[in-house]
Amino acid sequence: MAMEKMSIAKALNESLRKALDTDPKVLIMGEDVGKLGGVFRITDGLQKDFGEDRVIDTPLAESGIVGTAIGLALRGYRPIVEIQFDGFVFPAYDQIVTQLAKMHARALGKIKLPVVVRIPYGGGIGAVEHHSESPEALFAHVAGLKVVSPSNASDAYWMMQQAVQSDDPIIFFEPKRRYWDKGEVETDSIPGPLHRAAVARTGSDLTLVAYGPMVKVCLEAAAAAQEEGKSIEVLDLRSMSPIDFDTIQTSVEKTGRLVVVHEAPVFYGSGAEIAARITERCFYHLEAPVLRVGGYHAPYPPARLEDEYLPGLDRVLDAVDRSLAY
Amino acid sequence: MTVESTAARKPRRSSKRTSAVKTTAKTPAETPQSSEPELVQLLTPEGERVEHPDYQIDLTAEELRGLYRDMVLTRRFDAEATALQRQGELGLWASLLGQEAAQIGSGRALRDDDYVFPTYREHGVAWCRGVDPTNLLGMFRGVNHGGWDPNTNNFHLYTIVIGSQTLHATGYAMGVAKDGADSAVIAYFGDGASSQGDVAESFTFSAVYNAPVVFFCQNNQWAISEPTEKQTRVPLYQRAQGFGFPGVRVDGNDVLACLAVTRSALERARRGEGPTLVEAFTYRMGAHTTSDDPTKYRADEERASWEAKDPILRLRTHLEKEGTADEAFFTALEAESEALGKRVREAVRAMPDPDRMAIFDHAYADGNPLVDEERAQFAAYQASFADSAEEGK
Ligand SMILES: Cc1ncc(C[n+]2csc(CCOP(=O)(O)OP(=O)(O)O)c2C)c(N)n1
Numbered sequence: 001m002a003m004e005k006m007s008i009a010k011a012l013n014e015s016l017r018k019a020l021d022t023d024p025k026v027l028i029m030g031e032d033v034g035k036l037g038g039v040f041r042i043t044d045g046l047q048k049d050f051g052e053d054r055v056i057d058t059p060l061a062e063s064g065i066v067g068t069a070i071g072l073a074l075r076g077y078r079p080i081v082e083i084q085f086d087g088f089v090f091p092a093y094d095q096i097v098t099q100l101a102k103m104h105a106r107a108l109g110k111i112k113l114p115v116v117v118r119i120p121y122g123g124g125i126g127a128v129e130h131h132s133e134s135p136e137a138l139f140a141h142v143a144g145l146k147v148v149s150p151s152n153a154s155d156a157y158w159m160m161q162q163a164v165q166s167d168d169p170i171i172f173f174e175p176k177r178r179y180w181d182k183g184e185v186e187t188d189s190i191p192g193p194l195h196r197a198a199v200a201r202t203g204s205d206l207t208l209v210a211y212g213p214m215v216k217v218c219l220e221a222a223a224a225a226q227e228e229g230k231s232i233e234v235l236d237l238r239s240m241s242p243i244d245f246d247t248i249q250t251s252v253e254k255t256g257r258l259v260v261v262h263e264a265p266v267f268y269g270s271g272a273e274i275a276a277r278i279t280e281r282c283f284y285h286l287e288a289p290v291l292r293v294g295g296y297h298a299p300y301p302p303a304r305l306e307d308e309y310l311p312g313l314d315r316v317l318d319a320v321d322r323s324l325a326y
Numbered sequence: 327m328t329v330e331s332t333a334a335r336k337p338r339r340s341s342k343r344t345s346a347v348k349t350t351a352k353t354p355a356e357t358p359q360s361s362e363p364e365l366v367q368l369l370t371p372e373g374e375r376v377e378h379p380d381y382q383i384d385l386t387a388e389e390l391r392g393l394y395r396d397m398v399l400t401r402r403f404d405a406e407a408t409a410l411q412r413q414g415e416l417g418l419w420a421s422l423l424g425q426e427a428a429q430i431g432s433g434r435a436l437r438d439d440d441y442v443f444p445t446y447r448e449h450g451v452a453w454c455r456g457v458d459p460t461n462l463l464g465m466f467r468g469v470n471h472g473g474w475d476p477n478t479n480n481f482h483l484y485t486i487v488i489g490s491q492t493l494h495a496t497g498y499a500m501g502v503a504k505d506g507a508d509s510a511v512i513a514y515f516g517d518g519a520s521s522q523g524d525v526a527e528s529f530t531f532s533a534v535y536n537a538p539v540v541f542f543c544q545n546n547q548w549a550i551s552e553p554t555e556k557q558t559r560v561p562l563y564q565r566a567q568g569f570g571f572p573g574v575r576v577d578g579n580d581v582l583a584c585l586a587v588t589r590s591a592l593e594r595a596r597r598g599e600g601p602t603l604v605e606a607f608t609y610r611m612g613a614h615t616t617s618d619d620p621t622k623y624r625a626d627e628e629r630a631s632w633e634a635k636d637p638i639l640r641l642r643t644h645l646e647k648e649g650t651a652d653e654a655f656f657t658a659l660e661a662e663s664e665a666l667g668k669r670v671r672e673a674v675r676a677m678p679d680p681d682r683m684a685i686f687d688h689a690y691a692d693g694n695p696l697v698d699e700e701r702a703q704f705a706a707y708q709a710s711f712a713d714s715a716e717e718g719k
Binding site for chain 2: 053058059061063064066067068069070071072073074075076077091094095098099102103104105106107108109110111112113143144146166167168195241242243244
C-alpha cells in the first residue's frame with residue numbers, strides 16, 4: 001500500500017500524470033499548461049514527459065478550448081481542459097452548456113463526451129477581479145453535466161482519476177486556496193463513487209455540509225464548537241451534481257439540524273437546493289430550519305474585503321448557534 | 327456514390343471557352359458583398375462550361391447526371407418537408423431551396439472516411455452522406471433532437487447554436503491529424519455565423535494546429551433578415567488570409583465549381599497543408615425557415631435575379647445542350663422524385679411520438695442518482711393517471 005503525504009496541487013499533478021500514462025487517448029489542453037505547467041503548476045512537468053501532442057498549449061480562447069475538446073472527444077480522445085481561472089470560464093459557457101452537456105442526449109446515447117473541465121475556483125488568495133469566483137451552481141443547474149470539487153489531497157487524486165474515466169462531461173472545481181494544503185494520499189486504494197458525500201467528522205448535535213474550500217472552515221468550526229460542548233457532524237459533499245442527499249438525510253435524521261456552507265452567493269446557490277430537498281425529506285426530523293452561510297448577492301469584493309465576504313469561522317459558528325437556539 | 331477525381335482527363339469540347347468570369351466592377355467600399363471578385367465558376371448560368379486555371383474538372387456523363395439527380399431529389403425532399411410543415415406534420419422546416427449546388431457539389435467531393443459537421447440546413451450534404459432523409463425530420467417534427475448516430479455516416483448531428491460546430495470540426499480534425507489518418511473534416515456554416523466568436527476561434531485553432539479541416543461557408547446573402555453587409559465589411563473568403571490560410575470564393579450555384587473547389591481544399595487538408603475557407607456565393611430562395619416572412623425584408627426582384635442563376639436549371643440546360651441526358655432520364659427522375667416525396671410523407675406521418683420516459687433517457691452516459699429519482703417520481707405520477715383511468719371504467 002503506497003501512502004504519501006502531498007499537497008492538493010501535487011495530488012492533482014500526480015493524478016493527471018497517471019491518467020496520461022494509463023491511457024494514450026487522454027490529453028491535457030489549456031492556456032499555459034505546457035512549459036509553464038499552468039499558472040498554478042498543476043500540469044508541471046507533464047509536457048516535458050508526455051510531449052506537446054499530449055499536453056497542449058492552446059490559443060487564448062476558452063470557447064475554442066472547450067469546443068475543440070468536444071471535437072477531440074468525438075474522435076475518441078479524452079481531453080482534460082484547464083480553464084485558467086473561474087471568472088474566465090464564461091466565454092466557454094456556451095460550448096459547455098449547449099454542446100458538451102447535451103450532445104450525448106441529442107445523439108440518443110450514440111456518442112460519449114468524456115471531457116473534464118478543470119476550473120481553479122474560489123477566493124481567499126488576495127487576487128484581482130474575476131479570480132475568486134464560485135460559479136458552481138451555474139453548472140450544477142445544467143442537466144448532462146456533473147460538477148465536483150475535492151477538499152483534500154486524497155480526493156483530489158482519486159476524484160480526478162474517476163473524472164477522467166467517466167464517459168460524462170465533468171466540471172472539476174479545484175479549491176485554489178487549498179492547493180498547498182497537504183494530506184495523506186493512498187495511491188492504490190479503491191475509492192467510493194464520485195458522487196458520494198463523505199463524513200469528514202462525526203457529531204450528534206448539528207450537521208454542517210460543505211464542499212471544496214469550505215470543508216476546512218467547517219472542520220475548524222466543529223473543533224471550536226467542541227470546546228463549547230457542542231458535537232458537530234461535518235459532511236464533505238464532494239459532488240454538487242448529483243448531490244448525495246441520502247448521506248445528508250442520514251446525518252440530519254440523527255442531528256435534527258443542518259447548516260450549509262459555501263463561498264458562492266447564498267441566493268440561488270447550492271445551499272438552496274440542499275435546504276429544499278432536505279426539508280422535503282426530513283421535515284419531521286428537523287428541529288430548526290435549514291440555515292445557509294455563504295457569499296452575498298454582490299460582486300466578489302476587492303481583496304482587502306474578501307475576508308468579510310467569505311464565510312469564516314465566526315459566521316459558521318454564528319449560524320450553528322442560531323440553529324441550536326430554535 | 328462518390329464522383330471520382332477526373333482532373334487528369336482531357337477537357338471536353340464545350341469547355342474550350344476559356345474566357346474568365348466576367349465581373350461587374352464595383353468598389354468594395356460601395357458594396358462589400360454584392361460584387362463577385364474571383365468567383366470560381368465552371369458552368370455559367372446559361373449552362374456553358376468555362377475553364378478556370380486553378381480548378382479543372384472533367385466528369386463523365388454518368389457523373390454529371392448523378393449530380394443532377396442529387397440536386398433534383400434534394401429539392402424534392404425539401405419541398406415535401408415544407409409542405410409537411412404547412413400541413414402541421416412538422417413544427418418547423420429550414421429549406422435549402424437555391425443552395426442545392428453548394429451542398430451537392432461539396433458533399434460529393436467528400437470521401438466516406440471524411441467527417442461532416444453541418445448546421446440545420448445541410449439536407450443535401452446529408453443526402454450525399456447516405457443519411458436517410460426521413461432521419462432529418464425527427465427534430466423538426468419534435469420527436470428528438472436529431473437522434474441519428476453520427477458515426478454511421480460520419481455526419482454529425484445538426485447544430486442549432488450558430489457557429490458552435492466549427493469548433494467541433496476543428497477539434498475532430500486535430501484528432502484526425504493526431505491519429506495520422508489522411509481523411510479530412512468539413513464544417514458548414516452560414517454568412518451570419520461568420521460573425522460568431524466560435525468561427526473566429528475555429529479559424530485560429532485550425533491554423534495554429536494545421537488541422538485538416540475545410541470551412542464551407544454558404545453565403546446565401548441572408549441571416550434571417552440581416553444581409554451579409556450587416557456581418558462583414560470585407561468579402562468573407564478574404565477573412566481566411568488574416569488567419570493564415572487560403573480563402574476562395576466559388577459560385578455557389580455552380581455544382582461543378584463547388585465540387586472542384588471543395589475537392590481541392592479537401593486534398594490540401596489531406597496533404598497536411600491545413601485549413602481552407604470556401605465561400606460558396608449563393609442564395610437562399612425560400613424563407614429562412616417556415617416561421618419566416620422574407621417579404622418583410624427583401625425585394626421580389628432580388629429573388630427573381632437569382633432565379634436566373636438557379637443551380638438545377640443551369641445543369642439541366644447544360645445536360646440538354648450537350649445531349650448528356652435524354653428525355654427518358656428526366657422522366658424517370660421525375661418518377662423517382664415523386665416516389666421519394668411519397669416515402670417521406672408516409673414516414674413522417676408514421677413517426678410515433680417518443681415514449682414519455684424518454685425525457686430521462688441519455689441525460690447521462692454513466693447514470694445519475696438524481697435522474698433515477700426523478701424518473702421514478704415521474705413514472706409513479708404517470709401510473710397514477712393510469713390507475714384513475716382504470717377505476718373510471
Ligand atoms: C447563437 C445563435 N444566435 C441566434 C440564433 C438564431 N438564428 C437561427 S438561424 C440565424 C441566422 C443564421 O444565419 P446564417 O449563419 O447566415 O445561416 P443561414 O440560416 O442563412 O444558412 C439566427 C440568428 C441561433 N440559432 N444561434
